[in-house]
Amino acid sequence: MTDMSYSPSRGQSPALKLVLRSILYILLGLFALFYLMPLFVMITTSLKSLDEIRTGDLVSLPREVTFDAWRTAWSGACTGIQCEGVKPFFLNSLLIAVPAVMISTLIGALNGYVVAQWRFKGSNIFFALMLFGCFIPFQVVLLPMARVLGLMGVAGTIPGLIFVHVIYGLGFTTLFFRNYYVSIPSELTKAAKVDGAGFFRIFWSIFLPLSLPIIVVAVIWQFTQIWNDFLFGVSFSQAGTQPVTVALNNIVNSTTGVKEYNVDMAAAIIAALPTLFVYVVAGKYFIRGLTAGSVKG
Amino acid sequence: MTRWLQDNMPKIVLAPSFIAVMVFVYGFIAWTAWVSLTRSRLMPRYEIDSFIQYERLASSPRFEVAMTNLFIFGALFIVIAMVLGLLLAILLDQKIRTEGAIRTIYLYPMALSMIVTGTAWKWILNPELGIEATVQGWGFANFEFNWLVDPDMAIYTVVLAAIWQSSGFVMALFLAGLRSVDEEIIKAAQVDGIPTWRVYSAIIIPSMAPIFLSAFIVLAHLAIKSFDLVIALTGGGPGYATDLPATYMYAMAFSRGDIGQAASSAMVMMLVVFAIVVPYLYSELRTKDD
Amino acid sequence: MSPILEVKNLFKNYGGTEVLKDINVSIDEGDFLVLVGPSGCGKSTLLNCIAGLEPITRGDMFIDGQNMTNVSPKDRDIAMVFQSYALYPTMSVAKNITFGMKVRGVDQATQDAKLKQVAGQLQIEPLLHRKPGQLSGGQRQRVAMGRALVRDPKLFLFDEPLSNLDAKLRVEMRTEIKALHQNLGASMVYVTHDQIEAMTLATKIVVMKGGIIQQIGSPTEIYNRPANLFVADFMGSPAMNLIPATARKNGKGSKIEIARESGDPIFLIDTKNKDLPENVIIGVRPEDIADAALGRAGKTQEADCLIDIVEPAGADTFAVMQLGGKPVTARLHAETKAAAGTAQRLAFDLGKVSYFEPETGLRLN
Numbered sequence: 021m022t023d024m025s026y027s028p029s030r031g032q033s034p035a036l037k038l039v040l041r042s043i044l045y046i047l048l049g050l051f052a053l054f055y056l057m058p059l060f061v062m063i064t065t066s067l068k069s070l071d072e073i074r075t076g077d078l079v080s081l082p083r084e085v086t087f088d089a090w091r092t093a094w095s096g097a098c099t100g101i102q103c104e105g106v107k108p109f110f111l112n113s114l115l116i117a118v119p120a121v122m123i124s125t126l127i128g129a130l131n132g133y134v135v136a137q138w139r140f141k142g143s144n145i146f147f148a149l150m151l152f153g154c155f156i157p158f159q160v161v162l163l164p165m166a167r168v169l170g171l172m173g174v175a176g177t178i179p180g181l182i183f184v185h186v187i188y189g190l191g192f193t194t195l196f197f198r199n200y201y202v203s204i205p206s207e208l209t210k211a212a213k214v215d216g217a218g219f220f221r222i223f224w225s226i227f228l229p230l231s232l233p234i235i236v237v238a239v240i241w242q243f244t245q246i247w248n249d250f251l252f253g254v255s256f257s258q259a260g261t262q263p264v265t266v267a268l269n270n271i272v273n274s275t276t277g278v279k280e281y282n283v284d285m286a287a288a289i290i291a292a293l294p295t296l297f298v299y300v301v302a303g304k305y306f307i308r309g310l311t312a313g314s315v316k317g
Numbered sequence: 318m319t320r321w322l323q324d325n326m327p328k329i330v331l332a333p334s335f336i337a338v339m340v341f342v343y344g345f346i347a348w349t350a351w352v353s354l355t356r357s358r359l360m361p362r363y364e365i366d367s368f369i370q371y372e373r374l375a376s377s378p379r380f381e382v383a384m385t386n387l388f389i390f391g392a393l394f395i396v397i398a399m400v401l402g403l404l405l406a407i408l409l410d411q412k413i414r415t416e417g418a419i420r421t422i423y424l425y426p427m428a429l430s431m432i433v434t435g436t437a438w439k440w441i442l443n444p445e446l447g448i449e450a451t452v453q454g455w456g457f458a459n460f461e462f463n464w465l466v467d468p469d470m471a472i473y474t475v476v477l478a479a480i481w482q483s484s485g486f487v488m489a490l491f492l493a494g495l496r497s498v499d500e501e502i503i504k505a506a507q508v509d510g511i512p513t514w515r516v517y518s519a520i521i522i523p524s525m526a527p528i529f530l531s532a533f534i535v536l537a538h539l540a541i542k543s544f545d546l547v548i549a550l551t552g553g554g555p556g557y558a559t560d561l562p563a564t565y566m567y568a569m570a571f572s573r574g575d576i577g578q579a580a581s582s583a584m585v586m587m588l589v590v591f592a593i594v595v596p597y598l599y600s601e602l603r604t605k606d607d
Numbered sequence: 608m609s610p611i612l613e614v615k616n617l618f619k620n621y622g623g624t625e626v627l628k629d630i631n632v633s634i635d636e637g638d639f640l641v642l643v644g645p646s647g648c649g650k651s652t653l654l655n656c657i658a659g660l661e662p663i664t665r666g667d668m669f670i671d672g673q674n675m676t677n678v679s680p681k682d683r684d685i686a687m688v689f690q691s692y693a694l695y696p697t698m699s700v701a702k703n704i705t706f707g708m709k710v711r712g713v714d715q716a717t718q719d720a721k722l723k724q725v726a727g728q729l730q731i732e733p734l735l736h737r738k739p740g741q742l743s744g745g746q747r748q749r750v751a752m753g754r755a756l757v758r759d760p761k762l763f764l765f766d767e768p769l770s771n772l773d774a775k776l777r778v779e780m781r782t783e784i785k786a787l788h789q790n791l792g793a794s795m796v797y798v799t800h801d802q803i804e805a806m807t808l809a810t811k812i813v814v815m816k817g818g819i820i821q822q823i824g825s826p827t828e829i830y831n832r833p834a835n836l837f838v839a840d841f842m843g844s845p846a847m848n849l850i851p852a853t854a855r856k857n858g859k860g861s862k863i864e865i866a867r868e869s870g871d872p873i874f875l876i877d878t879k880n881k882d883l884p885e886n887v888i889i890g891v892r893p894e895d896i897a898d899a900a901l902g903r904a905g906k907t908q909e910a911d912c913l914i915d916i917v918e919p920a921g922a923d924t925f926a927v928m929q930l931g932g933k934p935v936t937a938r939l940h941a942e943t944k945a946a947a948g949t950a951q952r953l954a955f956d957l958g959k960v961s962y963f964e965p966e967t968g969l970r971l972n
Contacts, residue, residue, distance in 0.1 A: 048408055052422045055485065058437040059425075065440065077451035078441065130330050138327035146335055148598070153342040155594045157542050159566045159583040161345040163352065163361070163576060168341075187341045190334055207766075210660050211693035214764075215707035215754070216681035219326040225706070229697035248430035250545035255571065265432040269549055272436050281440055288436040292429050299428035303421070323679065 066090060066286035073281050089282035093290055097283050099270035102259070106287050109267035113247055113294075115178050116263055120185035121242040127186070128193020128238060129231065133223050135194065136201035137209045147198060154191035161188075162255050169256060176258035184256060185246045192245075193238045200234035201227065233305060240306040244295045264291045346587065353580035361576050370581035380582065383560040386472050387589075390561065391540040393476045394483075398536055399529070401480065402487025407517060409488070410495050420492070423485035431482065435549025438478040439465070468558035471551050475543070475559055478550055483539060487532050494528035495521060530597065537593050541586055562586045609672035611636045611794040612657065612762055617666035619652060619818075626652050627818045630666070634796070634811060639788050642798045643805040644815035645841070650798045651766055653815070657796060658764050659683050671761050681710075686755035687764040690771060692747045694739035694754075701726075701735040704753045725757045745776045752787075765797040769804065781807060802842045806830065814838050831959050836968035839890050839961060845938070848891045850931040851965065854883035863889060865931045873910045873930065877957050880972045887971060890961035893925065896937035898945065899952040907954035917947050926951065 061078055066089050068082040076083070095105035135147045165184060166175070174180030204227070212222045253263040262270075268291045272284045299306075322329070354365045374380045405423060409416055426434065441447050444463040452460040464470035498521050506516045544563035551559040553568070560568075562582050570579035610633040619627035627649045634640045642650040655661040657668065659680035668676045675683050686707075694703050702709075704725060705718045726732045729749045739747055748768065755763055768784075769777045785808055788795055799805055805812050806826045814821040814829060814837075822834035833839035839847045853864045860878040867873065899909045915934070916927040919941065926937045926945045937953055945951040962971040 044408060044411060044413075048413065048419055051405060051408075052419060055422050055426060055481065058434075058441060058481065061441055062437050073446060077454045078447055079451060127334060131334050134327040134331050140327055143327070143331070146331055146338075149338055149343070150334070152594070152598060153338055155538055155590055155598075156342060156346065157563070157583065157586040157590055159544075159563055159579075160349050160587045161341065162566075162583070163570060163580060164345040164348040165341070167361075187337050190337065194334070205691050205693065207689040207691050207693035208695065210655075210658070210680075211687065211689055211754075212695070212706075213660060213680045214658060214685060214687045215758075216710045217706070218323060218681075219330075221710060226695050226697070244428060248432070250430065250432050250548070251567075255567075265430050265545070268430075268436065269432050269545075272439070272549070273552065281446065284436060285440065288433045292433040295428045295430070296425065299425060300421070303424070303428070320679075 062285045062289055066093075066282050066289060068282055070278070070280060070282060089280065089286040090290075092280070092283045093271075093286035097271045097280070097287060098274055099262075099267045100274060106264055106267050106271070106290055108260075109262050109264040110290065112178060112257075112261055113263040113265075116181045116185065117243055117246040120182045120189065120246050121239055123182070124186045124189035124193050124242055125235065125238045128190055128195075129197045129228070129235070130223070131190070131194040132197025132199075132201050133227055135198045137204070137206060137227075138219070147194070150191045150194050152191075153188075154195060158188065158251055162251075166255065176256065176261055178261050181252060181256055181261065181263070184252050185242075185249070188252075189242050189245065192241060196234055196238045196241070197231070200231065204230065233308070236302055236305045240298055240302055243298060247295050267291075349580045349583050349587075352576060353584045355577060357576040357580065359574040359576070370577040371585075373578060374581050374585065377578075379557050379560060380562070380565055382557055383562045383565040383582075384585075386559060387541070387561050389472055390476055390479070390543070391537065393473075394479050394540050395533060395536045397476070398480050398484045398487050399532055401484045402532065403491050403522075405484070405488040406491035406495055409492055420489070423488055425485070426482045427486045429482065431543075431545035432549045434478050434482045435546050438474065438481070439550050442474055465551065466555055468555045471555060471559045475547055475550055479539070479543065479546055482546075483536065487536065490528055490532050490535075491525065494525040498524055534594065534597050538590065541590055541593075562589075609669070610634060611638070611671055612640070612796065613669040614653075614657070615667045615669070617653075617656065617668065618664045619649075619656060619661065620664045625818060627656070627663075630820060632813055632820065632823060634794060636794050637792045637810075638794055639808055639810045640796045640813065641805040641809035641811070642796065642813050642815060643800065643802055643842075644821075646800055648815040649818040650800075650813075650815050652818075654764055654766055654796060654798045657762075658685055658687055684761045685764055686758040686760040686762075687766065688751045688755050688768045690767040692739075692751040692768075692771075694747055694750055696739055699736050699738060700731065700742070700750050700753075703739065703750055704757050707754065707758050721757050721759075725753045728756065729753050744772055745780070748772060748776075748780060752784075756787075756791075761794065763793055763795040765795065767798055767800065770799070770801070784808060803844060806842070812842075814841065816841075832970070833890070833961060834970050836888065836890075836963050839963065843892060845893050845925065845936045847961070848893065848896070848930075848933070848935045849963070850889050850891070850933055850935060852887055852889045852931055853885055854887050854962070855885070856881060863887075865889070868929055868932075869913065873912075873955075875908050875910075875955055875957060877960060879957075880960075880962065883962055883971060884964065886965055888963040888965050890963060891935075891955065891957075892959065893936045893938040895956040895959060896935070896939075897954045897956070898937075898939045898943040899954040901940045901943060907956050909952055909954050911950045912953050914945050914947055914949060914951050917945055926953075 057079075064080070064082055065073060067085045067087070068076065069084065069086055069088070072083060093105055095107050096103060097105045099109070131150070135143050169175040169180045169184070172180070172183075174183060208226060209222055212226055217225065248265060249263065250265045250269070253266045254269075257263065257266060268287050271287050351363065351365070352361050353370050354368065355362045356364070356366050356369060409419060413419060442462070442465040444450065444466060449460060449462040452462070464474045502520060503516060506520055511519075542563060543561055544567065547553055547559055547561055547564050553560045553564045562585060566579050566582040566586065569575045569582060613633040614630050617627060617630040618625065630653060632640070642653060644650050652661060656663045659675065659678060663676065666676070667674060670683055670685070695706060698706065701722055705722055708718045708721065722735075726735060729752060731746065731749050731753060734742060734746055734750065739750065742750065751768065765784075769780050772780060781804060788808070797808060809826050811823065812826055812829045813823050816837050822829060822838045824832075829838065829842055833842060833847070836849060839849060850865055854861045855864070857876060859881055860876065861880055861883050863875040863877055865873045865875070897907070899907075912928045912930070914926045914928050918925040918927070922941060924939045924941050924943050924945065926939050926943070927934050928937070929935070939945055943951075960972075963969065964971055
């Protein structure tokens with residue numbers, strides 16, 4: 021990245037400059053505290069015993085670190101009548117997210133490839149329809165979707181949820197790939213056609229090897245969307261097929277027994293770990309791809 | 318036959334997605350729109366019967382609260398997230414040595430589920446053991462911060478948590494925008510002796526108009542769809558003080574068994590999104606076609 | 608022998624707009640056809656139609672006698688070099704060159720042999736394992752040529768292949784392409800907006816404007832006998848001087864009068880062309896106006912002209928003056944004494960003069 025910032029201190033005395041820089045760093049530090057505080061509180065709370073939580077304060081470090089809450093959250097906390105922790109639901113989320121991400125990314129890549137490189141009469145209209153589909157509030161499809169899943173015999177099942185996530189993820193994956201492929205010169209496709217390659221050959225040999233950056237974006241986007249989804253999860257699942265977000269909400273809001281804040285926090289962190297992990301590992305590429313698109317557009 | 322396949326392969330590849338979009342997006346919107354004009358209750362009915370459901374919405378105090386909340390929440394959330402995002406972006410644009418780390422800290426909430434965010438803030442804001450108790454424990458016995466359980470203030474906790482979650486993303490958008498401004502223009506301004514704040518206010522920020530628009534669209538869209546955050550943070554309460562159209566719709570559909578109300582409130586949400594997004598998409602697609 | 612490429616009554620519409628109108632052109636084996644014209648004239652579209660990359664609206668296209676109108680590009684036995692080179696970014700140079708053979712299922716041994724031969728021919732052996740991103744513009748250009756050469760097609764198509772190179776490299780590559788054409792004896796269709804490229808490379812030139820062919824001919828024909836004002840103005844650098852004039856019958860020829868701002872007109876005697884209309888536009892190439900003092904063979908007529916601007920260009924010096932209300936350029940010898948603001952005696956050679964009808968722009972002689 022080229023350095024386009026510039027010194028705010030031109031023509032100012034060194035003392036003033038120092039003061040300004042200090043204020044700048046203090047401000048940045050305060051904001052960093054604001055963003056970090058909830059995570060900090062979650063972690064410390066999850067490591068405290070209930071007694072300590074009741075007597076101590078929110079921001080203090082645990083006097084005695086205990087992982088009991090984590091164990092309970094993982095395999096013993098109650099989500100309503102069941103008391104198996106978030107483990108089975110964590111697994112459900114994986115079983116939903118992994119296939120849904122793969123399928124919607126693959127279809128989105130092919131759609132984007134067609135819309136960007138194999139235009140035909142109506143392909144732009146298709147794209148506009150797809151794009152608008154990204155923006156609808158999903159409430160507007162909840163009722164009919166519930167009935168259609170029933171008709172298809174997949175109501176309350178994991179395949180049913182995969183199906184829903186694929187359908188409503190296509191708009192974004194198509195958009196990502198279309199915007200990426202549209203920047204690849206169409207002469208490349210032409211050259212390959214003259215070389216004798218067909219539709220899939222060109223996709224496979226030329227476009228797919230170029231697509232790693234945008235595949236990363238699409239996969240991260242879809243994974244966080246699907247992993248973090250609550251609306252579809254709570255609407256279209258039943259007791260055994262709920263994703264982890266729904267289970268977390270049930271644990272936190274379950275009214276039976278003593279309120280175990282440390283377990284709530286541990287469960288919340290567990291539910292957040294996969295997307296946090298993805299963000300820390302690959303977030304750089306995601307932001308790069310995402311902002312590149314939005315600045316261009 | 319193979320020749321036909323070859324020539325039509327692009328269309329064949331798009332066909333399943335096209336059908337899916339037509340059925341599962343536009344068909345379903347049509348279905349919901351249709352049902353919103355019937356007297357459906359527990360089961361959908363298909364005899365159109367005027368705007369009865371919309372009249373019920375209009376006279377429902379709970380929906381009125383939900384719409385009021387949407388506008389309060391939406392306006393505050395969008396404005397504050399944009400201002401904060403822009404401020405953070407400008408601060409970070411001053412050759413900060415630890416920029417990468419700070420950016421990561423500002424951005425990570427974006428990776429979290431709204432349910433996680435809601436759970437965390439619910440714990441922090443709860444009056445018995447959260448911030449209020451903590452500050453009181455420090456000796457400020459009169460400190461009060463019980464917004465979460467105050468029907469008049471609870472919606473602002475939703476605003477707070479939503480801003481915490483999304484402002485980093487806005488910052489990233491703006492930061493990219495600041496850096497995409499032509500370096501030569503900035504140099505020219507510096508040579509002309511224009512002060513830094515004027516360079517930002519008169520040159521850089523105006524040139525980022527498209528990014529403001531993108532950020533606005535993303536935030537507005539998030540605000541209207543907000544559902545999980547409210548569920549996790551306040552459950553719509555106290556009472557229905559923090560209901561949004563999204564939670565209203567869900568309550569009608571899945572706990573009250575009032576499909577007519579669910580469909581009509583979903584359509585109202587749809588129309589709000591429509592009013593914001595359609596002009597945007599129209600201008601986007603039109604300029605891109607040129 | 609049938610022509611290697613024959614385009615008959617070709618029309619091409621985009622939506623409602625006609626971008627190519629009634630194109631008829633054919634070339635024989637070994638011909639080097641150049642399609643030239645300003646941007647937007649339809650030359651690239653025509654090339655894409657020949658390649659089969661754009662469907663044509665009406666008309667027929669034959670390659671080596673076979674009707675290829677509805678045949679897909681891969682079955683036309685053509686190879687194409689693109690303006691951006693269109694090298695496959697993720698493949699090495701070697702893979703770029705052999706991709707077409709691989710797709711067609713050519714066996715590995717043949718692929719290797721052909722790759723070796725072409726790499727030798729273009730002197731790109733050291734580059735074979737690099738990726739296109741690691742090559743300079745000139746090297747990419749060679750690889751793109753290699754990808755076409757290796758296919759050994761009936762017809763080579765070039766879409767402005769040199770326009771992304773810097774001036775020096777462009778001249779070098781131009782010479783190489785010419786040499787390649789002579790050595791291979793291959794048939795080529797070449798699109799360019801650069802009329803010098805067209806003149807130097809072509810055995811046959813098609814000048815296009817607004818989707819319509821303006822003139823087809825050999826480079827000399829096009830240069831010496833442009834069919835209309837557009838071709839006259841477009842081909843040649845500096846452009847042909849096109850001066851409004853009045854013609855009167857004068858024996859077997861004509862007497863041409865060119866008005867001047869100073870009042871006294873120039874009279875030129877043309878001994879060959881008679882029956883010209885009264886109002887004509889006379890076309891004179893800059894090299895047909897010379898410095899009278901430095902002498903020049905051939906029948907010339909002399910006149911004193913006030914020089915406005917002098918532009919020394921090394922080998923030549925260009926002098927600009929006003930004749931007939933238009934700036935007129937003369938290509939003078941470098942040793943000319945002509946100076947801005949002074950009168951200079953110039954010799955006009957009407958041996959290759961062109962006359963055009965002012966209204967229609969068509970050639971009269």
